[in-house]
Each structure stands twice: as C-alpha cells, then as structure tokens.
Amino acid sequence: MKLSKEKLVEMLRKMLEIRCFEEAIYYVYAQGWMPGLAHLYIGQEAIAVGVCENLKKDDYITSTHRGHGHLIAKGGDLNKMMAEVMGKVTGYCKGKGGSMHIAAPELGIMGANGIVGGSIPIATGLGLSSKLEKDSRVTICFFGEGASNQGAFHEGLNMGSLWKLPIVYVCENNLYAISVSQQRSQNIEDVATRAKAYGIPGEIVDGNDVLAVYEVAQKAINHAREGKGSTLIECKTYRWGGHHVGDPGTAYRPPKEVKLWKDKCPIKGFKFSLIKRKILTQTEIDNIENEIKQRVDKAIEFARKSSYPAPEEALDDIFAK
Amino acid sequence: MREITYAQAIKEALAEEMRCDENVVVLGEDVGILGGNFRATAGLYQEFGEKRVLDTPISESGIIGCAVGLAMAGFRPVAELMFGDFVCTAMDQIVNQAAKIRYMSGGKLSVPLVIRTNIGAGRSSAAQHSQSLHAWFCHTPGLKVIMPSSPYEVKGLLKSAIRDEDPVMIFEHKGMYNKKGEVPEEEYTISIGNADIKREGKDVTIIATSSMVKESMIVADRLKEEDIKVEVIDLRTLVPMDKTTIINSVKKTGRLVIVDEGVKQAGITAEIAVMVTEEVFDFLDGPIERVANENTPIPFSPPLEEFVRPTQEKIYQAVKKILK
Ligand SMILES: Cc1ncc(C[n+]2csc(CCOP(=O)(O)OP(=O)(O)O)c2C)c(N)n1
Numbered sequence: 001m002k003l004s005k006e007k008l009v010e011m012l013r014k015m016l017e018i019r020c021f022e023e024a025i026y027y028v029y030a031q032g033w034m035p036g037l038a039h040l041y042i043g044q045e046a047i048a049v050g051v052c053e054n055l056k057k058d059d060y061i062t063s064t065h066r067g068h069g070h071l072i073a074k075g076g077d078l079n080k081m082m083a084e085v086m087g088k089v090t091g092y093c094k095g096k097g098g099s100m101h102i103a104a105p106e107l108g109i110m111g112a113n114g115i116v117g118g119s120i121p122i123a124t125g126l127g128l129s130s131k132l133e134k135d136s137r138v139t140i141c142f143f144g145e146g147a148s149n150q151g152a153f154h155e156g157l158n159m160g161s162l163w164k165l166p167i168v169y170v171c172e173n174n175l176y177a178i179s180v181s182q183q184r185s186q187n188i189e190d191v192a193t194r195a196k197a198y199g200i201p202g203e204i205v206d207g208n209d210v211l212a213v214y215e216v217a218q219k220a221i222n223h224a225r226e227g228k229g230s231t232l233i234e235c236k237t238y239r240w241g242g243h244h245v246g247d248p249g250t251a252y253r254p255p256k257e258v259k260l261w262k263d264k265c266p267i268k269g270f271k272f273s274l275i276k277r278k279i280l281t282q283t284e285i286d287n288i289e290n291e292i293k294q295r296v297d298k299a300i301e302f303a304r305k306s307s308y309p310a311p312e313e314a315l316d317d318i319f320a321k
Numbered sequence: 322m323r324e325i326t327y328a329q330a331i332k333e334a335l336a337e338e339m340r341c342d343e344n345v346v347v348l349g350e351d352v353g354i355l356g357g358n359f360r361a362t363a364g365l366y367q368e369f370g371e372k373r374v375l376d377t378p379i380s381e382s383g384i385i386g387c388a389v390g391l392a393m394a395g396f397r398p399v400a401e402l403m404f405g406d407f408v409c410t411a412m413d414q415i416v417n418q419a420a421k422i423r424y425m426s427g428g429k430l431s432v433p434l435v436i437r438t439n440i441g442a443g444r445s446s447a448a449q450h451s452q453s454l455h456a457w458f459c460h461t462p463g464l465k466v467i468m469p470s471s472p473y474e475v476k477g478l479l480k481s482a483i484r485d486e487d488p489v490m491i492f493e494h495k496g497m498y499n500k501k502g503e504v505p506e507e508e509y510t511i512s513i514g515n516a517d518i519k520r521e522g523k524d525v526t527i528i529a530t531s532s533m534v535k536e537s538m539i540v541a542d543r544l545k546e547e548d549i550k551v552e553v554i555d556l557r558t559l560v561p562m563d564k565t566t567i568i569n570s571v572k573k574t575g576r577l578v579i580v581d582e583g584v585k586q587a588g589i590t591a592e593i594a595v596m597v598t599e600e601v602f603d604f605l606d607g608p609i610e611r612v613a614n615e616n617t618p619i620p621f622s623p624p625l626e627e628f629v630r631p632t633q634e635k636i637y638q639a640v641k642k643i644l645k
Binding site: 035037089093095096097098100101113114115118147152177180184186252309311313315318 | 350351354355376377379380381382383406407410444445447448449450615616617618622623624625626627628629
C-alpha cells in the first residue's frame with residue numbers, strides 16, 4: 001500500500017504518543033497522584049492507530065476499560081485525558097468517569113466502558129443510527145477476545161450483520177483476559193472465525209504491524225461506508241504489562257512469552273522500517289519523541305494543577321437539567 | 322484468638338466445605354489460577370484441581386446458568402461474580418431462573434446455589450465497579466440475601482449458605498477483603514436469618530449492614546463519651562430478615578437509625594423503616610433516620626465519592642438529630 005510520508009509519520013507519532021502517555025500513567029500511579037487503577041495499552045498501539053487513521057472526525061468509536069490508546073488515536077486531548085484520570089474537574093468527564101469511562105462525543109468517542117462486552121450492542125446501535133440517517137458514518141467497536149465470550153458480543157454481531165450496519169468490530173486478541181488465556185476460554189483458535197456464524201467477513205491481522213492493520217481496516221471501513229455491512233477484524237497482539245497498573249502480570253504468563261512479544265514491539269519495528277525506507281532519520285525520530293515527552297509532561301502538570309470538582313457536583317448530571 | 326483476613330476466611334469456608342462434600346464446586350472468572358481478583362479463592366485450584374475450581378470465560382449469564390444447572394443436578398456450586406455490578410449481566414439467570422425454579426416446579430426442583438459477589442464504593446472505581454446492589458435481590462422472593470460484616474461472619478455464613486437447599490446471594494465487601502479479624506480455629510457456622518447484637522445500649526438502636534457495622538461501632542464509641550448508649554445490630558441477613566431482634570431493640574430504645582451502603586431510594590433502609598412502623602409504631606419516640614448512599618451513581622473523583630457515601634460523620638449526625 002502506498003501511503004504519503006505525512007501519513008506514515010503521523011502514524012508513528014500517534015503510536016509514540018500512546019506509549020508515552022501510558023508510561024506516564026504508570027508513573028503517575030506509582031507517585032500516588034491517580035486514584036483507582038488504569039489498564040494500560042502498551043504493546044497494542046498499532047491497532048488503535050492503524051484503525052483510527054482511516055477515520056473521519058465524526059466517525060464513531062466505542063472503547064473499553066483499556067481505552068487510552070483508542071482515545072488518543074481518535075484525537076483525544078492529552079491534558080483532558082490526564083486530568084480525568086486524576087479525577088480533576090478539567091477532565092473530559094469533570095472527574096466523574098475516570099480512566100475507564102472517558103467520553104468525548106465531539107470527537108466521535110462515544111465512551112469507554114467498564115463492563116466487558118457492554119459496548120458491543122451500543123456500537124451496533126450507533127451503526128443503526130447511521131443507516132437510518134444515511135449519514136455515511138462508520139462505527140468502530142473495539143473490544144478484547146475475552147469480551148467475545150459475552151452474550152452481548154453475539155447479540156450485537158447478529159443484529160449488526162442482520163441489518164448490514166456500517167460497523168467494524170475490532171477484536172484485540174492479546175491472549176489473556178486478566179489471568180485466563182484465550183485457550184482456556186474458547187474452543188477456537190481465531191475469534192475471526194465467529195464472523196462466519198453471522199455471515200460477515202472475518203479478517204485476521206498481525207496487530208503489531210500498523211500498516212497491516214491500516215490496510216485491513218481500510219477495506220472494512222470502505223465496505224461499511226458503501227453500505228455492504230459489518231466486518232469482524234481480529235488483531236493478534238499482546239499486552240506487555242499486567243491486567244492493570246497494580247498487576248505485575250507474572251502469575252499467569254511465562255516470562256518467555258512476554259519477552260517474545262516484547263521483541264515484536266509494534267513501535268520498534270515501524271521505526272526501523274521508516275528509517276530503512278529513508279522516510280525519517282533517527283535524529284528526527286528522537287526529536288518527535290522529545291516533543292511528545294514534553295507534551296505528556298505538560299499534561300501531567302496541567303492535571304496536577306487543576307482542582308478537584310466541588311463535592312456537591314456529585315449530585316449533578318444524573319438527569320438532564 | 323488468631324486473626325485472618327476476610328478473603329482468607331472465605332477461602333477457609335470454601336475449602337472446608339469442599340473437603341467434606343465433594344459436590345461443592347467453585348466457578349467464576351479468574352477464581353482458579355489467579356485465586357480470585359480479591360484473592361478469596363487463593364489455593365483452591367491447587368488443592369482441588371480444575372474439575373472443582375473452574376476458571377470460566379467472561380460470561381456471567383453462562384456462569385450463573387451453569388451453576389443453576391449443576392445445582393439442579395445435585396451439585397452445590399459456589400459461583401463468583403467478580404464485582405457486584407456484574408450481577409447485571411447475569412440477571413435473568415438469577416432472578417427468572419434460580420429464584421423461581423423451586424416454586425414453578427411445585428417444589429420438585431431445588432437450586433442449592435451460592436452466588437458470591439460484593440458491594441462497596443470508596444476505591445475510585447467509578448460507576449460500574451462500585452455499586453451496592455443487594456436491595457434488588459430482596460425484591461425477588463426465592464433468594465436468600467446475606468451481608469457478612471467481618472471475617473468471622475463471612476466464614477460462618479458462607480458455610481451455612483453452601484449447606485442451604487436454596488439459592489443464596491452473599492454480598493461481601495470490597496473494602497474488607499484484606500482486613501483482618503478474629504476467627505476461631507475450630508469449625509463453626511452462623512445460621513442464616515439471625516441478626517447479631519454487636520453492642521447493647523438503651524438510648525438508640527443502629528441497624529447496620531456489611532462494613533457499616535464497623536463504622537457504626539466506631540460512632541457508638543464516640544457517642545459513649547457523650548453518655549449516649551447506642552445499641553448496634555448487625556443485620557447479617559436481609560432475607561429472611563430477623564424481625565424479632567429488630568423489634569425487641571426498638572421497643573427498648575424507641576429510636577432507630579438504619580445504615581446501609583446502597584442508594585437510599587427504594588433501598589433496604591426503607592424496607593426496615595416501614596417494617597418497624599408497621600410492627601411497633603407505638604414504641605417509636607421519634608422519626609426513623611436513614612443513612613445511605615446519595616441517590617447518585619458512584620462518581621470516580623475522590624471528593625465526589627466521599628460526598629455521596631455513608632460515613633461515620635453522617636451516622637453520628639443522624640443519631641444526634643434523632644436525640645434532639
Ligand atoms: C461484565 C464484566 N465481567 C467481568 C469484568 C472484569 N474484567 C475486567 S477486564 C476483564 C478482562 C477482559 O479481557 P478482554 O476482553 O480480552 O480485554 P483485555 O483486558 O485483554 O484488554 C475482566 C474479566 C468486567 N469488567 N465486566
């Protein structure tokens with residue numbers, strides 16, 4: 001696939017932004033600046049970026065508990081995200097949602113979700129709205145392989161396929177749902193084979209190869225925009241860390257396996273190929289990384305300086321005013 | 322006496338019951354190799370193997386449904402729903418199936434099932450991982466509902482729940498899993514349906530559930546210094562409710578504060594308050610006070626969360642108000 005230099009650089013930039021943000025979240029957690037927990041996206045960056053680089057601003061996405069990467073890839077503002085994660089009033093949801101519930105409808109981000117599988121039927125409904133309104137939007141529904149064992153997955157895909165809705169269901173198969181490996185939770189090797197049950201295309205792609213993800217997603221998105229219906233894409237990947245910042249992730253995964261996947265780092269591989277193709281030099285990449293690091297540091301500073309919401313604000317937003 | 326954590330007490334109860342009855346099996350998300358998200362099943366997989374300790378897919382409806390089927394076929398399954406909020410994805414199997422099967426079959430079928438789940442905010446886990454939904458299940462005849470307030474309570478009540486012939490929902494408390502308390506080495510059970518008077522007093526009765534028992538005891542200590550004698554009742558079981566203990570206490574004190582972590586609207590506090598007015602209205606010296614969560618989802622940010630939750634200060638103020 002032929003992509004412009006700008007597009008390629010933008011993809012690298014977004015992946016680096018996600019990596020840097022997530023490393024910062026870990027730091028912020030360790031410092032005790034962040035209440036609760038967060039589920040990091042490190043290792044899966046190529047998926048969010050490869051998919052979202054195909055989208056328009058008003059296309060919809062739904063996200064999960066492991067959602068920071070999706071939000072950044074769809075244009076999320078680092079300051080507002082960091083502030084939300086710290087529970088500050090300047091955050092995307094005024095501190096009411098936190099890491100697992102960031103929503104930014106102005107960017108088509110229709111909410112992350114703490115209920116595994118909870119967003120799949122919702123994405124189907126967003127897709128239905130596009131069909132009814134003929135607005136040519138596409139909805140991307142991100143979820144993990146663990147979520148594909150929920151009834152909500154099957155109900156959502158059945159309806160999405162039945163009504164030929166403009167949806168791309170993106171399963172990020174990182175091999176584990178907390179401690180339970182895919183092998184121990186489903187009798188199939190590829191989640192994508194479930195597409196067959198719904199009569200929609202099922203694609204398998206290397207989720208650590210941003211260009212491969214981009215290409216497969218492009219095809220599925222075009223298919224959806226042309227009114228031909230939904231696609232299920234399975235991206236094979238791995239989460240580097242534990243399930244969340246408080247889990248070392250060592251009790252149920254062999255160290256060898258973790259190392260193997262770290263060697264397949266989606267960012268390292270992509271950097272290497274961009275240098276080889278003379279699209280960027282190492283120095284240019286270093287500069288990009290420095291610039292991102294500064295922006296993330298500023299986001300931390302912004303969030304730390306922001307105030308907490310006033311306690312009584314807890315009583316607002318239950319119903320429309 | 323030795324002290325162990327709430328999570329360890331749960332594990333002990335499960336292990337003891339599994340050793341003496343091979344029909345007891347444990348199933349749920351991450352209950353096996355990981356030993357449970359809150360460590361309440363740690364070591365069971367190693368001791369009893371994967372046939373009796375089943376790591377399940379993320380399929381709450383499937384988990385409870387399977388447990389119902391197992392129970393109907395003679396097993397005594399203990400199913401874990403990792404967070405109380407996930408009862409929602411299992412609701413049909415709990416409410417329309419487990420709770421109704423004995424009744425619909427004219428008593429021919431039994432569902433000796435235990436569902437272990439939890440309540441509790443205060444951990445900045447936001448609206449989908451912090452709810453206290455126990456009251457919902459009191460609105461469903463056919464389910465027993467218990468809320469253990471300490472390691473001692475949880476061990477004894479869980480053992481009784483496993484031996485019970487009917488579906489029992491046990492709401493543990495997330496904030497207590499790693500808290501220690503005294504638990505005897507010797508075997509014991511606590512029968513379902515009995516409240517426990519944690520402290521006697523003549524001025525005011527506080528009825529509390531789950532972690533609110535401890536909070537109420539601390540408030541009672543503070544009030545003692547003001548020469549106010551508080552009687553603290555640990556409700557322990559919501560269904561069936563120990564009306565006698567409640568009524569006798571209200572007859573003695575004439576004043577009642579009810580404390581529970583569920584939201585106030587249509588909560589268990591309302592049920593108790595009405596029951597008391599129905600049964601012993603004439604003994605009341607004033608209105609009943611309720612301390613519960615504000616009628617909001619649980620917010621993420623700490624100051625908001627603190628604002629909506631029942632706290633020691635709110636319990637204290639409720640007692641003072643009622644004594645005015
Ligand atoms: C309905 C529901 N059940 C269980 C959980 C607890 N839980 C949170 S994340 C998770 C694992 C999810 O696995 P997967 O969908 O593969 O996503 P991953 O975490 O691997 O990104 C579980 C079991 C939940 N949040 N919601």
